[in-house]
Amino acid sequence: MSVETATDRDRFEAALEDLGVPVTAADPATFDRTLQSIVDGPVVGTPLPFDGVCLPDWVAHEPTPATLETAVTGVTAASFAVADYGSVVLPSTPEGAEQVSLFCDLHVPVLRASDIVPDMPRAIERLGPTLRDGASAIIATGPSATADMGALVTGAHGPKDVHVVVLETTACSNATERGVDNE
Amino acid sequence: MSKTERETKADHIRHLLETEGPAVEANTLGFNQGRYDSVAGLEDYEQLKDEARxxxxxxxxxxxxxxxxxxxxxxxxxxxxxxxxxxxxxxxxxxxxxxxxxxxxxxxxxxxxxxxxxxxxxxxxxxxxxxxxxxxxxxxxxxxxxxxxxxxxxxxxxxxxxxxxxxxxxxxxxxxxxxxxxxxxxxxxxxxxxxxxxxxxxxxxxxxxxxxxxxxxxxxxxxxxxxxxxxxxxxxxxxxxxxxxxxxxxxxxxxxxxxxxxxxxxxxxxxxxxxxxxxxxxxxxxxxxxxxxxxxxxxxxxxxxxxxMAMREDDQLRETLYCIRCSACANTCANFQSVGGHAFGGETYTGGIATGWEAGVHGYDSAAEFNDLCTGCSRCVEACPVKIDIPWINTVVRDRLNHRGEASRFDFLSDELVPDEAATGTIDLQKRLFGNYETLAKLGSATAPLSNWVGGLEPVRSLAERFVGIDSRRPLPAFQRETLVDWFDDRGPQVSAADANHQVILYPDTYTNYVDVDRGKAAVRVLEALSVHVQIPSVPGTGRAPLSQGMIDTADAKASRVYAALAEHIDAGRDVVVIEPSDLAMFRGEYEKLLPERSFERLRDRSYEVLEYVYGCLENGADPAALRTDGPPIAYHAHCQQRTLGLDRYTRAVFDDLGYDVLESDVECCGMAGSFGYKSQYYELSMDVGDRLAEQFSTPEARERVVVASGTSCGDQLEDLLTRGSSHPVAVLDPNSRLPR
The missing domain is CATH 3.40.50.10420 (NagB/RpiA/CoA transferase-like)
Structure with a gap:
């Protein structure tokens, strides 16, 4: 890991702070506990494709229209993040990641620390081949919002709150030592 | 447009100003300020716009x-x-x-x-x-x-x-x-x-x-x-x-x-x-x-x-297709900020670029409904992320609208008024009159003060309102018998070419030449104080007035005549100094569409806004003490087109360097926009737009300051709004300035 990665991470977290989006760091050992401290109400989630990490038992793993309807929190994986904007890139999956990230009041995207790219051109570079393979993705930045009713209100059609979890899965990172927890 | 049509239009606008105006204003001003703040955070904003384009x-x-x-x-x-x-x-x-x-x-x-x-x-x-x-x-x-x-x-x-x-x-x-x-x-x-x-x-x-x-x-x-x-x-x-x-x-x-x-x-x-x-x-x-x-x-x-696909084949409308429908042109538009898309829009689309869309997808009738609301202030040009020349699209559509439809029954009257416009039988009389302001000014000056006296008579104003739609609530500019060119012919230059650091042609724009001759004289004195050799030859109007009415052929002919009058001076190494920003904007912008490329570039590269020129002289070692430096605190409003050209900063820099205390407005446009504010159907909209500027100059911090504006219309508008006089920056710096301390 280079110094540059740490900088991207700093910038990502600073951008999230500007958006009012909390971010919490976790590693495979602390993931369950960390997630528990963040979520609210019934929790629904889609598979996390990260080594050594999977959804805890208390998360409804196989979302259905019914569980989606009652869930308060949705947990999904983010493919990567864009430091400049505090954006997370959410893949559309047959398991319903798009819906889980959208329908619940709180969305918790889970992101690998090594998957933070510095800027939008880098993000689009990464998305090009994926989209050409037929995939879809959402660049999501902060909660859903509208100003159509006379003032800014979050939770227009999507989540009212977003809380990002950054997974530190590599041992040799500067970022791990810094023990980032901006909550 | 008949008197009844003008009144209907004015009623519609008044209704929107009262009902939807406040919400539209609050929201668009918020979006517009947000744009300025947000793009300021982009290091490569200009480069991104170029890429997008x-x-x-x-x-x-x-x-x-x-x-x-x-x-x-x-x-x-x-x-x-x-x-x-x-x-x-x-x-x-x-x-x-x-x-x-x-x-x-x-x-x-x-x-x-x-x-x-x-x-x-x-x-x-x-x-x-x-x-x-x-x-x-x-x-x-x-x-x-x-x-x-x-x-x-x-x-x-x-x-x-x-x-x-x-x-x-x-x-x-x-x-x-x-x-x-x-x-x-x-x-x-x-x-x-x-x-x-x-x-x-x-x-x-x-x-x-x-x-x-x-x-x-x-x-x-x-x-x-x-x-x-x-x-x-x-x-x-x-x-x-x-x-x-x-x-x-x-x-x-x-x-x-x-x-x-x-x-x-x-x-x-x-x-x-x-x-x-x-x-x-x-x-x-x-x-x-x-x-x-x-x-x-x-x-x-x-x-x-x-x-x-037809728009794509149309050299003038093609740019519309680059539009990404972001709404920047609407949010930055002073008229839109006051009335919103229910006045400034056609069947579907709203805002500055809507003229192109409506003309292309719904036809010219839909575009005609609101095309006049683009005053050509050009503030949308720098706001547009794909750099569309939105005012030009509006001008072209206006020109096309002018050349269709029925001949006016007032042809005989307008032909007398505007002798150089025999071939424009389908153009609305109001547009023709304002498009030929130069002819009118020439006549008015030649017959002053009689023309001013007649022009001020109630029955004449009432006729002008009824037949042409010149709003009688607007004072008319008073023509001067002695033009700037005549004055200078008699006076001659006071810095000889041999003694001078630079030689310039001071361009006698229509307004300065026939109406505000004093600001022309002040400009001469300011330039000469900086050891500049000044000449003021007789040069025709730039064509700004006809262009703003959609009379492109007339503007094109004027551009050729202006270039013919200036080319020799440019070749002789003289710079062209312009007082009126809207005329300089012609040289630097629209002439690209009206002149051969090489002619356009030669004129563009040698022409300067007067305070830009003053700034250059001071930077090159001219003595600032030759200018008035103990003038009063100033409330300054830069001209919309001057800001789009990025030239407002020179006026600011000169005032700052000379120790002036300046408070500057940040509205997009004063609302007068040449002839726009004189038109009876738009008078109230023009005043509503102007109120945003008037408010900024009426605060306790601003109200005792001397009002300074770079544009003619801005100055007129400020005088109407504030009931105090306004001056051009050169009148402040003039060594003979009569402004108080």
């Missing part, structure tokens, strides 16, 4: 090929593409899809293209329940109103009005009041409608030919739900939305939110490659896991021509 130019150039490519890609992905010739063709296809899928309800996310098609009405006639899911659009659907803004369709409605509307229409158990309550009510209600929908319809901000992806820029999340919940997705998009590759999207993602509502990025930028992998949310099968479904999604991409 290049991508759009290339895509429109290659459009037929890209349509084929995207069709192939989408069909390979498993979708269907339909290229619709016009709105009726598109609607027929969409109705067929609805009927084949037995659709009872179609939910929509916001799409201006679907407004252009009027697809809602077409589907509703077939019994399909169409529901808008964007909260602003839904408010309008409930209220049965049209959007007033292309991005934020309901900006003309206040929270109170929306609450009243919902409480009356839906009679909720507890009356709704706060924005939060209104939003949650709408979310819940629309959520149910989406769950039961058979078809989801979206637009597309961009379509990529290489992957067949749609890019949707939203904040609410309704477009995401609309696209993935039902099993059938229809996307409607103009053919101009196609770009070659996914990578081409990068600059637009960074620019579109910033340019429009002033957000660095909107909450969601969806990049959907339909048919998407996401499962259908089937309310009839609530217990099956999404992962176990085997959905067979249907996707239809309806590409709309509806005049676009």
């Amino acid at each position: 290049t991508i759009k130019e290339g895509a429109i150039e290659r459009l037929p090929e890209l349509i084929e490519a995207v069709t192939e890609t989408v069909e390979e992905n498993g979708g269907t593409v339909y290229l619709a010739e016009d709105a009726a063709d598109a609607n027929r296809y969409i109705r067929d899809v609805a009927s084949e899928t037995d659709a009872e309800r179609l939910v929509k996310s916001k799409s201006m293209t679907s407004e252009e098609l009027e697809v809602n009405a077409a589907l509703e006639r077939d019994g399909v329940d169409v529901v808008e899911t964007d909260l602003g659009e839904w408010v309008l659907q409930v209220a049965e109103e049209a959007p007033s803004h292309i991005v934020a369709p309901a900006i003309h409605k206040s929270r109170e009005e929306i609450a009243r509307l919902f409480n009356t229409q839906f009679d909720p158990a507890e009356p709704l009041e706060t924005p939060e309550e209104l939003t949650m009510f709408a979310r819940e209600r629309l959520g149910e409608q989406i769950a039961d929908a058979d078809i989801g319809m979206t637009g597309a901000n961009f379509i990529t030919a290489d992957s067949g992806s749609l890019m949707l820029v939203t904040s609410e999340g309704n477009a995401r739900k609309t696209a993935v919940v039902p099993d059938t997705h229809i996307a409607v998009a103009g053919v101009e939305k196609i770009v070659p590759t996914v990578e081409d999207l990068a600059p637009f993602i960074e620019l579109i939110g910033r340019s429009g509502t002033g957000q660095d990025i909107t909450a969601y930028v969806s990049l959907l490659t339909p048919p998407v992998d996401s499962p259908i949310v089937d309310p009839d099968d609530p217990e099956s896991a999404f992962a176990d479904r085997d959905d067979d999604r249907e996707f239809h991409l309806v590409l709309i021509d509806n005049g676009r």
